[in-house]
Amino acid sequence: MKNIVNYKMILLVLLLAFTSCADDFLEEPAPTEGVSEDVVFGSREGVEAYISGINRRARGQFTSVDASGLNSLFFARTIKGNDLIHGSSWWSFDYANDNREPTYRRTVFNWEFPYFMINQANTLINGIEDSDLSEVDKRELSGQGQALRAFYYFQLAMEYQHTYSYDSSLPAPPIYTELSLEGNPMSSLEELYAFIVDDLTEAVDKLSSDRLGKSYINKQVASGILANVYLVMGNWAGAERAANLAYDGDLAGSLDPSSYGDGFADINNPEWLWGNPQTGDQSAYYYVAPSAFMDPITPAYNNIFVNENFYNLFSETDARNTFRVSSTLTDYRKVTSTKFVFAFDSDIVVMRKPEMILVEAEAKFRQGDENGARTLLYALQKNRDPEAVASNNTGVALEEEILIERRKELYGECGVEWFDAKRLQRGMPRTSNHRITLSNNPIVPNDKRFFLKIPLTEIDANDNIDLSVNANR
Template sequence: MKNIIIKIFIAFMALFMTVSCSEEFLDEPTPTDTVSPEIVFGSREGVEAFISGIMRRFRGQYDSTDSAGLNSIFYARSLKGNDIIQSSTWFRDDYSNTNREPSYRRTRFTWNYCYYMINQANSLIAGVEASDLSVADKKEFSAYGFALRGFFYHQLVLEFSSTYSLDKNFPAPPIYTESVAAGKAMSTVDEVYKQIVSDLTMAVDGLTADRLGKSYINKNVAQGILAQVYQVMGNWQGAADAAKAAYGGDITTALNFDYAKGFDDISNSEWIWGSAQSTDQSNYYWNAPASMADHFTTSYSATFINRNFVDLFSETDIRRVFVKKSAAITDLNDYRYWITRKFTFTFAGDNAIMRTAEMILIEAEAKARIPGKEAEAHTLLYYLQSKRDAAAVKSTNTGAALIEEILLERRKELYAEVGVEWFDAKRLQRAITRTGNHRVGTSANLLANDKKFYLKVPQAEIDANLLIDDSVNENR
């Protein structure tokens, strides 16, 4: 971490020392080390341009095709489960659950990318708080930084530690709340989650519903992130309240999406948050999941669907958009048998980060776990099911059976988007067993609380950080 922190520290200091052209910065927003603080933090427009540059990094070409941005982290999680099958191409080692060693690209990328974004958030917070902006602007823009920081610390602790409910004292990535020139020691899962909740609580307090576009964070997005965090922590009332606030609370107007449109348009009314692409700023073939799952254009055509997962969808479910890969493939046990039309690949295709359906299902799960709230859980679940399947029947399940039904609905609704199957298995301490027609089968199974649920600390971090040594990866 020391090398990374030093580079960002130098860049941050340069930000306050170098004078450049303000018009160029405002016209071409970027997280930058070549513009003076008077320009970046001297006006609302300057800070918005700085934030726009940060948000571009959500979908940029950071390292490689399978390590491009946030979408790469989500897609790697998706492929670690039972529902998706990956060919022997990009993400193949994530699919086989072997891409976790200290020198491997997944480990290096996830650590470096998340810390890069955290340090951008720290620079934003520090610059805003030291500026002469109005009190209201300072509160709002600092809150934006808190939301970013909380979000990426959550990605880090999910990827590099055991789950919250298993061991709160498990070693977790270091916590940085300001740009510094020296690496810090590992923290604990408990410490990271306390920092995340603090950041997101301040974000919710300081943000409003207004934003520059759906690629940006507002109060609803911050509430949605907090709902996901509370899911992991088992704070069910907090999860229910935050999820409801994220989607607006009115389920009768919340869902109105045509699955046939291909999951490539951020203007969709069910997308709460996404990464917008444009042809002139495209990340081209780095755009998983679309580039991997789409078999009908010039994309990688590398992702297939487990036949057992296909069987979970009724014939009347509008999400049953599975087709045979080829008439020449007739064996159901061939891993290439089923593909999905869920995603459409274009160079200007957008990526979903958070959708209304996820928030409704978080609220439903939370209500199912809160005594006396099962009827509300039934209503929420059935509303989503009825929007996806005209033949849906309202559930009469209770207790554990109702929770299982909700978790299954999460898989069916969100597959290949945000790694929901992996996320749920990890937070709930469950196994993932490969079934059906997987290309890599039982060798990639995940036991409950399997070490393969988290990555090892990168060797480059160990070599550079005086406060972290090789022992950190013992028994990992």
């Protein structure tokens, strides 16, 4: 496992190097070039500074514009669907759903970036365990590490195999819990999801609602991650409980329709559960924030447009109707959105409370509580649109209404259309107004284009994985 080993070796050097930057590390929580293990794990402040460094890596440029931080994972999923349309430049291969071969940048990045973050989390967890910190500090800080580790393993599970309910015995990415100089064999989806759930349930138990800021994981964020994992696994009761805990069951305090006019650029937005903050000296420039691609006004890439059919799902009085319709263009460029406003210090959303409300609504529906599902759904709809009318839908019609509401609420954020199509074993057809329609090769249920092949760099370097891993993929 050449790539993982290299990152681990670098990390070991960073942690074991005794340098004069210890004070700077504690005063300015950011990655440094050499900090002793004693400094990092010798105090709660040292560990928190290390976690801050991990968080910063989530929003930094990893290799390129479309292979930067966490948002590159999410935005690649977003642009594979039907609701948004890609114009040109970055993300073109993702948009074409033609970016999954073992040597391609998307395939390599989506493997290496999560494993890099997992290595950081493993170092965090193991360093805390071996430290002299108080048991109270160990418990809370290791809980953050476990939630981070589980979150990135969840991304790997989603990216490199069919969904869990398709066949949980299928091979899945290897599991690591400590620094290793030897590559592990592939796991199975069943093993990987069991590991993820164990990490997250422990994290939820260990963590409190307190945290240093919204870029850090607390009990609510860990519960939100678990809610999405349970959605994929079909554990509806678990998803309902976890989602409700994530937003504290507080509908009124979780919804702020006026924030849709703020450009989704401020982590202090009361709807945000988890985000990545930007500052002038740590700017993402043009390569991380979705606003750099979607904002049609501020000079950036401006290369993402809105499917007119999706735009037509929104009423004029819906606060989420951030769309601009051209009076001159008639092709795929006709509709754009100002949901995301670009600036060099625009914060990046990762998880919001409305998502959790909709997870809870879907989970109630799956368990036969249609009245409960409609109540939650209408509470969100009425908050967004004062003219909304309560639905009387049942059965399949109610299911579709919930899924459409998820798309309307979360477009451009986390790839919800792709996520739902994959986990529910649906297709992802495109309408004819797309620049690339995929009409000759549509995305069908359980299409192999929902997951990537294992990178060749991994196969070449890991003695426990060979070329056969990509057979029939």
